[in-house]
Amino acid sequence: MAHLEHTAVHGHDVHDEHHEEHHELSFIRKYIFSEDHKVIGKQFLITGLIWAVIGGTLSMIFRLQLGLPNADLEWLRPILGEWITPDHKLSQEFYLALVTMHGTIMVFFVLTAGLSGTFSNFLIPLQIGARDMASGFLNMLSYWFFFVSGVLMFISLFIETGPASGGWVIYPPLSAVQEAMPGSGLGMTLWLCAMALFIISSLLGGINYITTIINLRTKGMTFDRLPLTIWAFFLTAIIGVLSFPVLLSAALLLIFDRSFGTSFFLSDIYINGHALDHVGGSPILFQHLFWFLGHPEVYIVLLPALGITSEIISTNSRKPIFGYKAMIGSMIGITFLSFIVWAHHMFVTGMNPFLGSIFMLLTLIIAVPSAVKAFNYITTLWQGNLIFTPGMLFSIGLVSVFISGGVTGIILGNAALDVHLHDTYFVVAHFHLVMGSASFFGFMAGVYHWFPKMFGRMMDERLGYVHFWMTFVGVYLVFFPMHYQGIAGFPRRYYTYTVYNAFNSFHDLEAFISIAAFITFGAQFIFGFNFFYSIFKGRPASSNPWRSNTLEWTTPLHPGHGNWVGEIPTVYRWPYDYSKPGAEDDFIPQTVPYSQTASSNTEHDAELLKNEQSH
């Protein structure tokens, strides 16, 4: 009888809409057009990793140009073709294209879709105790919009006039006037189409995440018992839903300017001495619209990484996360503030200095919740029983680069200082540490930590350590020196600096950075090997290898569609009961009721126990 009940409930839960194809789904439904959040998460992961290799390769090519400006690049001709000039150099147009595509790919495809797409999809239902997302169908669409968007972006790399080249922020007029530069033609059109699809994908994902978290939590999983990962994904999705539509609006206006002759962003442009027909628009308007997304976007990229880190650091310090509520509060604070600081990217656009000081003030306030988070990580680590898994190392690395990069944010946030530093390598250093590295570290931490849940096997730890140390040392060697260049006024996005006397002295430093970058990039292939090797040949994992409290570890080693066999477990406590005084074990999973842990219950718990029993 009990067994019958099981299957009945199970069948219903999973396939409420489409009955009865319970077990054998066809290959296509199972792995390609799958509606299972776990498969979709893995699809995002693999696609994101592929994009990371592409984005990284692009940066290696422009680092060649920067670090070894006199090198003979003829050997790249088989791959790059006409982008290598007759005198064996990288073409200038292609340099700009490389920088643009590197930025676009890394920010959107790797750290937004790859990071948030992977872990929000994979972890939300597993950690809140749901069979799947609220709408598996929309979730599947979300992946496939992303995929098609990627295809368009990929095609744009190979067209004759080259991909978009005006920087990942695509400021008009460069992006709006098709004749402005080769990449402003078809390349830019493809960029805009790809991004429109990407935005749709993000929105479909975000809508699903929010709805799922609000509606499908299992019994007992109140908001103050949610793992911080879920809080992070939740707030990330909210930011996305509010800011991505604004980018879509801006992109649409840009499309009209480019192809239909309107002048929203264009005014008084002369090409070869002839005035264009476009008059009366405002390029600054585009910057406002772009950065209204652009700044929240940096937190869309960062928050999931912070959430993942909270979880991993607590688990591997065998200590409750310090300041759980403060962590939530800071994330809410960051979410709110992220919408009202965008103009700190525009201090030098001639804005009213008074307005500038208001944005400066708001910007500096963001440092407060950010610092609260940093302190909480450190205090969680403090005197913990640290277990240095690769995931843990990457999480600690995240805390380090987050602080190093955050400090320079405070410098940049001062309008008076930013006038000097804007568009120099100082900015490049700032955001590569605080966004690029921090989020990438969070991404890697998450992969190492949840790999056993995703694939049922362990990744190799020793390779993980090598990967971590090379990456950690590498990013500091690459990005730290850039601060000095930036303070000296070294402008970003320049093809060559050797023609400027002031910057010639940086020649050796540039070479140093490039070599460090090559090595760091090379180290990622250790990860790549480890990842794919372990999927097939890794050591089989146990069902809860990190002795963790959260719900995903209560599922079978290879969870099927529906995640739990039989009923979804009920949750009785928060997810951070590690090393609780009086407890038998140094962790108490969320599914253990207070009635079973009399020895470790505090006074407060005793009250919860009463609640538990009155049910």
Place this chain on the structure above:
Amino acid sequence: MGVSEKISDKIEREASIVLSKKMILWIFIITIVMMFAAWTSAYIFKRAEGNWLIFEMPTLMLYSTIVLLVSSFSMHMAYSSAKKDNLERVKIALIFTTILGFIFVVLQLFSFKSLIDKEIYFTGKSSNVAASFLYILTFIHALHIVAGIVFLLITLAKSLGNNIHSKNMLTLELCATFWHFLDGLWVFLYVFLYYIR
């Protein structure tokens, strides 16, 4: 005992699916709101910068506003009739709403024509950004109305098969929510464009 628990679980789960669908729609509406918030803010920003054409709203748009308001009313009729299981009224009200939606779109297109007659152009040398904004805002809204009409047709099809009644309200409820939202959005845009131009 155990079995009855399972049934209550199932009811709960179905309720949460209904709730999820409604929430998905509402969040979708929020994204539309954000798009229009971006455009109207851009409009205000650009207007403050000068070089702005002060245009007259075409009178046709006043009529289209009235048409849309009436359609919201008939949409509500459909909804309340469905609650009372008056299925024939539901069908009539839905057909009426759909037709009014069509009329709205046609009226908008004619308003564009009347703007062009007054030499207020969307693009080109003699167009002004103010006019471009006017066209964009109304055009994209009309596109949403077309989407709303598609949704209405789907709902209507369900209703013609007698699949919409007091125990099966979800589709109609979602459709009504979306339609009222589009109506409200238009009223907002109309007032906005009328007073801030």
